[in-house]
Amino acid sequence: MEDSSLTDPTLPTELITEILSRLPVKTLVRFRSVSKSWLALVSSPEFVKTHLSVSANNKDYTHHRLVLTAGGNIFSSREIDYFLRDCSLSSLRNDSVTEAFRLNYPMNKPHKSVTVVGSVNGLICLAIDDIDLFLWNPSVRRYKNLPHPRPTVYHFGWFKYGFGYDESNDDYKIVGIFRNHDNERLHHVEIKIYSLKSNSWRSKSDIPDEMRFFETGKFVNGKLHWAGELHWPNNWAFHKNWNIISIDLADEKWGKVEQPRYVEVDFCLELGVLGSDLSMIWKYSVSHADVWVMREYGVKESWTKMYTVKYPSYVYSSFIDPTLCMSNKGEILLVPGSTLMVRNPDYELIRYPKIVNFHSCVAADVYVESLVVPYYRTNQAHNKN
Numbered sequence: 001m002e003d004s005s006l007t008d009p010t011l012p013t014e015l016i017t018e019i020l021s022r023l024p025v026k027t028l029v030r031f032r033s034v035s036k037s038w039l040a041l042v043s044s045p046e047f048v049k050t051h052l053s054v055s056a057n058n059k060d061y062t063h064h065r066l067v068l069t070a071g072g073n074i075f076s077s078r079e080i081d082y083f084l085r086d087c088s089l090s091s092l093r094n095d096s097v098t099e100a101f102r103l104n105y106p107m108n109k110p111h112k113s114v115t116v117v118g119s120v121n122g123l124i125c126l127a128i129d130d131i132d133l134f135l136w137n138p139s140v141r142r143y144k145n146l147p148h149p150r151p152t153v154y155h156f157g158w159f160k161y162g163f164g165y166d167e168s169n170d171d172y173k174i175v176g177i178f179r180n181h182d183n184e185r186l187h188h189v190e191i192k193i194y195s196l197k198s199n200s201w202r203s204k205s206d207i208p209d210e211m212r213f214f215e216t217g218k219f220v221n222g223k224l225h226w227a228g229e230l231h232w233p234n235n236w237a238f239h240k241n242w243n244i245i246s247i248d249l250a251d252e253k254w255g256k257v258e259q260p261r262y263v264e265v266d267f268c269l270e271l272g273v274l275g276s277d278l279s280m281i282w283k284y285s286v287s288h289a290d291v292w293v294m295r296e297y298g299v300k301e302s303w304t305k306m307y308t309v310k311y312p313s314y315v316y317s318s319f320i321d322p323t324l325c326m327s328n329k330g331e332i333l334l335v336p337g338s339t340l341m342v343r344n345p346d347y348e349l350i351r352y353p354k355i356v357n358f359h360s361c362v363a364a365d366v367y368v369e370s371l372v373v374p375y376y377r378t379n380q381a382h383n384k385n
Contacts, residue, residue, distance in 0.1 A: 016042065019052045023141040024063060025369045048371045052121055055102035056368050062090040067124065068100060069363040077348055082114045085358050089366060092353050093331065095172045100358035106134040106143045116165035116363060117216050122370025125163035125174060135175065135196065135374035144374040149201050151178035151191045162217020162224035166249040172196040173249050175224055177213055193252060197376055207254060218271045219298045220278045223248050225257065227269045260292055307345040309334065335364050
């Protein structure tokens with residue numbers, strides 16, 4: 001096909017950009033072959049940012065998808081097979097039945113656990129068996145195998161990660177928290193930070209060793225957040241003394257987020273993201289939990305209790321927790337146990353979406369379809385067909 005000029009007076013460049021920025025990624029990938037000028041436009045950093053902004057701010061969630069992590073029966077003695085599927089968030093919200101599609105992700109091998117660390121701007125950070133990390137854009141089928149963090153506690157402890165975007169430096173970063181289980185150094189914590197720009201890890205040590213984390217970091221307002229429980233050195237028991245800590249990805253300084261006032265009883269705290277706001281779930285028992293949202297970031301008084309959610313009858317124990325996934329026009333998507341629940345707090349309505357080709361959910365995360373690639377010009381990525 002002959003190259004068509006983007007300067008054609010009948011089709012101004014601004015109009016072409018406006019039209020193309022509203023199209024889905026799969027269509028734009030096909031349009032790259034229309035002409036050299038269209039390829040240059042669709043591949044330009046300016047267009048990628050414009051398309052991302054339009055897609056991310058679409059109130060109908062047309063370009064948002066839900067990635068579902070699933071595995072075999074966790075109560076079985078057999079090894080667990082893990083896999084990922086995704087489905088349309090718009091369909092999940094509007095249709096009676098939604099179809100899920102299996103994702104062919106990097107290092108998709110039997111019996112290797114997979115964790116979605118987080119998703120930012122269409123890039124998904126995956127942890128395979130906790131230690132092999134990838135940045136992956138399923139929309140354009142590109143991924144990057146990241147260098148090994150090589151923590152000194154590798155043979156002894158557990159790992160928790162967080163993935164976010166440093167807008168001031170235009171850099172994607174991963175924060176790794178590695179905790180030692182060695183009896184001689186029970187409270188030792190090692191921190192490492194990965195930068196996509198430099199494609200390398202750096203060590204960071206200024207964090208209280210007594211903090212114990214149970215989940216991946218949640219990215220809000222340019223910062224990663226973890227809910228941590230204090231472990232007192234002179235007592236083997238873990239006290240219900242929770243803190244919310246954060247790290248600013250721009251200056252890499254630690255902070256603390258103040259919590260709302262609550263009744264001090266036996267509880268467990270889990271963080272989430274509701275729209276663009278930090279949220280949390282206070283789980284007081286195996287039967288119910290309170291959902292809170294911080295309406296104005298950093299302002300303690302802006303914490304708002306949205307509602308109390310009761311666990312479904314089939315959720316057997318407290319370690320099968322609901323996870324807050326998204327919000328749209330008052331509807332909240334939760335993962336209680338191994339299923340999905342959509343709740344409208346205003347009308348006290350609850351429904352359980354039917355998903356074809358998917359039966360049991362371990363975790364759910366929202367991502368937006370984008371053209372963002374998981375590398376800079378100096379470090380390339382791979383195709384994942």
